[in-house]
Amino acid sequence: MSQAKVAPDTINLQDPQYYFNRELSWLEFNYRVLHEALDERTPLLERLKFCAIFSSNLDEFFMVRVAGLKQQVEADVSKLTPDGRTPSEQLTAIGERLRPLVQQQDHLFEYTLRKQLIAQGIYLINYVDLDQEQRTYLHQYFDDQIFPVLTPLAVDPSHPFPYISNLSLNLAVVVREPDTDEERFARVKVPRVLPRFVALPKELRHQEDDQAAVWTGVPLEQVIAHNLEALFPGMIVQECHPFRLTRNADLAVEEDEADDLLLAIEQELRKRHVGKSAVRLEIQSSTPSHIRQRLMEDLILEENDVYEIDGLLGLKDLFYFMSIPRPDLKDEPWSPVIPSFLQRVKEVVDGNGDGTIQLEGEDIFSLIRHSDLLVHHPYDSFSGSVQQFITQAAYDPNVLAIKMTLYRTSGDSPIVNALIAAAENGKQVAALVELKARFDEENNIIWAKRLEQSGVHVVYGLVGLKTHTKIVLVVRREGNKIRRYVHIGTGNYNPKTAKLYTDLGLLSCREELGADLTDLFNFLTGYSRQKSYRKLLVAPVNMREQMIAMIHREIDHSQKGGTGRIVAKMNALVDFQMIKTLYEASQAGVKIDLIIRGICCLRPGIEGISDNIKVISIIGRFLEHSRIFYFHNGGEEEIYIGSADWMTRNLSRRVEAVTPIEDPNLVQELQEILGIMLADNRQAWELQADGTYLQRHPGENGIEQSAQKIFMEMSLKSSGTS
Structure with a gap:
């Protein structure tokens, strides 16, 4: 938009026309993600990956952002956003913008990518298109591997509508009593413990030039749907329709009333699994209106909460196809490299094979003393830089203390193991663990307990504030002097995401930065009310x-x-x-x-x-x-x-x-x-x-x-x- 040029002092910069809506701007970001799947320059299996990311992003968007807006509507919140919208106007605008995007993704996968997969010998086919030999195999597979896991749930006056778990894929089944012709409704959950796509053995794959295709398989829900008679013996299966539900999954912890934040988070996580309000229902476009209406009523949803899909539901499961061994259909592999200035630093190794740890080569602290170091992940190796910094500190006899923040990391993280080793080596170790890192709460609780059991001082953050900063402080004795080494970064201390996210980190022993981090950790772990810092913002x-x-x-x-x-x-x-x-x-x-x-x-x-x-x-x-x-x-x-x-x-x-x-x-x-x-x-x-x-x-x-x-x-x- 443009307007006539006016003097700055006559312009009201609070005017809503000068601001974009946060939620709609996020949808535009997710469209840019989807465009990577639409872009023919993107390798085929990577296009599937971006479809999966688009869907996974949407799941979180509904679980948190849409759920929050719906709560605001229920609470009659009338406060306008900077762009001038009410919560209910935002929900309407989200639906109007998102439905075409979901349809675009659906059509891309169903009518373009599936065909391109076939051209590459990867056959994701519908059950109805199987030949008899393939059906026989899948029938036996159903009996052996799927049937024992399934639990059909009847819905009638004596069986209330069952709880539908968050992000679950389900089948709405209508069966008929042969004697009375009475119809009954049931729900079958597609179990997450089984692979979403059932692969056929090599001898039953589609053939290409007398050679078996790379992969042939069918969606799990279709295998279940075509073998429902085994679940309802004596009944006639009338119809079956898949649906997928999204619920509010944000945590609501009253920290002022939580004497033990760890316990409070654990209790809230249990609530996340057992029931918060539904916010989205995904169904196939062919689902009859009476089934659609039944689900909406039982789940307490409105028309605007229903998203119709022509093809498969839950496309985030397309991540599965990245495991297919076709490197020619993926990005060229990238292995982060150790920058030249760190190549003299060797890893901490078990030199004698008896558990005695020794350091090979130059220590990383001498390099940092020479000059500040900047690392750029995933181009620079995380394991060869930041992880090596923490690991060396854990085993260096001159290191007295290690303090760091942990927002998100992996359960098997070498970082966590290094902190445990440092505590076992008698060092003072403190870890600030953010339990409220969304969707990582459960994982964080598990390894936070491991740290505590090993003697690490674990702090669970400040009341009312999330600790999102990425910092490490290493205190080292050097002769008669105490020197502080720091890492200050933009990304989480997570070796897995460090290969996927672009992040920067500074390794330094500048005295003012060390003093600032000391003050900051005192603020995080004690009662310090530090109001000024020398260098840090x-x-x-x-x-x-x-x-x-x-x-x-x-x-x-x-x-x-x-x-x-x-x-x-x-x-x-x-x-x-x-x-x-x-x-x-x-x-x-x-x-x-x-x-x-x-x-x-x-x-x-x-x-x-x-x-x-x-x-x-x-x-x-x-x-x-x-x-x-x-x-x-x-x-x-x-x-x-x-x-x-x-x-x-x-x-x-x-x-x-x-x-x-x-x-x-x-x-x-x-x-x-x-x-x-x-x-x-x-x-x-x-x-x-x-x-x-x-x-x-x-x-x-x-x-x-x-x-x-x-x-x-x-x-x-x-x-x-x-």
């Missing part, structure tokens, strides 16, 4: 004010005839105050480039408001997760990395840390990273003033510039392996 203490002050500093430079310049990369931009301040900067002539993967509520390109702001989003094989903030500052450039997005929750309701990068070489490296991303014309999308995103394409020379591909090439070159 810490939320909710000083980050918002400092970020706004740095934006105003760019405004001052611009108004005095100098250069005002901001480049910021983050996952989401939602906070009203931050957006308003960016608008003021744009009006003052500050040139602003934003690289925002997901939600962006700022509306760029409005004349007189945001015509100096450009927004791009990069969606590729890796999930863009790093946060970088650059301020020109009249030539005295400042650049920061850390854990926080410009969202109200990050700035006001979470503990976050952002660190300045002060080594000139690392500053230059981060500027290069930002420049490469801004020049991307392969995975980059430009946000328009009307809220749509347009994907960039190579210019007249036709040369594609994929930032992620360039970073892989740079990493190989710098490691000496290219």
